[in-house]
Amino acid sequence: MSEATVTTPLLSARAISKRYLSGDNIITVLDEVDFDLQPREMCAIVGASGSGKTTLLQILGTLDTPDSGELLFNNENLLQRTDTALAQHRNNSLGFIFQFHHLLPEFSALENVMMPGRIAGKLGPDLEEQACTLLEQVGLGERLYHRSGELSGGEQQRVALARALVMQPTLLLADEPTGNLDANSGQRVFALLRELSQSHGLAVVMVTHNMELARAMDRCLTLTGGKLTSSM
Numbered sequence: 001m002s003e004a005t006v007t008t009p010l011l012s013a014r015a016i017s018k019r020y021l022s023g024d025n026i027i028t029v030l031d032e033v034d035f036d037l038q039p040r041e042m043c044a045i046v047g048a049s050g051s052g053k054t055t056l057l058q059i060l061g062t063l064d065t066p067d068s069g070e071l072l073f074n075n076e077n078l079l080q081r082t083d084t085a086l087a088q089h090r091n092n093s094l095g096f097i098f099q100f101h102h103l104l105p106e107f108s109a110l111e112n113v114m115m116p117g118r119i120a121g122k123l124g125p126d127l128e129e130q131a132c133t134l135l136e137q138v139g140l141g142e143r144l145y146h147r148s149g150e151l152s153g154g155e156q157q158r159v160a161l162a163r164a165l166v167m168q169p170t171l172l173l174a175d176e177p178t179g180n181l182d183a184n185s186g187q188r189v190f191a192l193l194r195e196l197s198q199s200h201g202l203a204v205v206m207v208t209h210n211m212e213l214a215r216a217m218d219r220c221l222t223l224t225g226g227k228l229t230s231s232m
């Protein structure tokens with residue numbers, strides 16, 4: 001009998017817990033959450049407002065620290081890294097896209113997309129070429145030199161998507177990426193997200209209230225009572 005192929009998860013959360021003090025009460029937001037994400041997998045996390053979805057996403061992206069548990073990336077416990085090493089991990093391996101695009105208004109679309117590379121000390125034509133290619137892939141090849149104020153909301157979010165991918169991450173974390181867009185623009189951004197995930201070999205975790213988009217992902221999980229459960 002042949003052995004089943006075992007795939008090592010790209011990202012694993014083990015017994016992740018997070019609590020906050022509210023007056024005299026301790027609020028448990030995440031209660032020993034376990035979560036595995038496979039390479040190239042697209043996973044949605046849904047749940048009521050205030051259920052802890054964004055907190056979980058921030059912990060997965062090392063923007064926040066759990067009270068207990070382990071966070072493994074390619075089998076390495078990220079919580080044992082120094083702050084400097086975590087910053088390098090975020091810049092080199094992770095891409096982030098949020099409900100609000102957070103573009104720098106004084107810079108062009110091209111300059112915004114190049115910014116993570118510049119922060120990492122990458123200069124020269126290769127970075128600019130990569131940024132141009134990504135902007136062309138998201139349909140903004142003719143808007144390279146427009147500032148964010150000259151772009152529509154959907155175009156701004158597409159610039160943010162290109163910026164999230166410029167360092168060629170293996171994992172994209174998206175927090176309500178279509179939540180500030182009209183239905184048509186939201187659908188277009190999501191379609192691009194799926195297309196770019198496939199073409200760039202990217203795993204995606206997306207927090208969303210949009211159940212239509214959530215069901216279009218490979219897997220959908222619900223966060224309720226501090227626990228993750230399968231939605232489909």
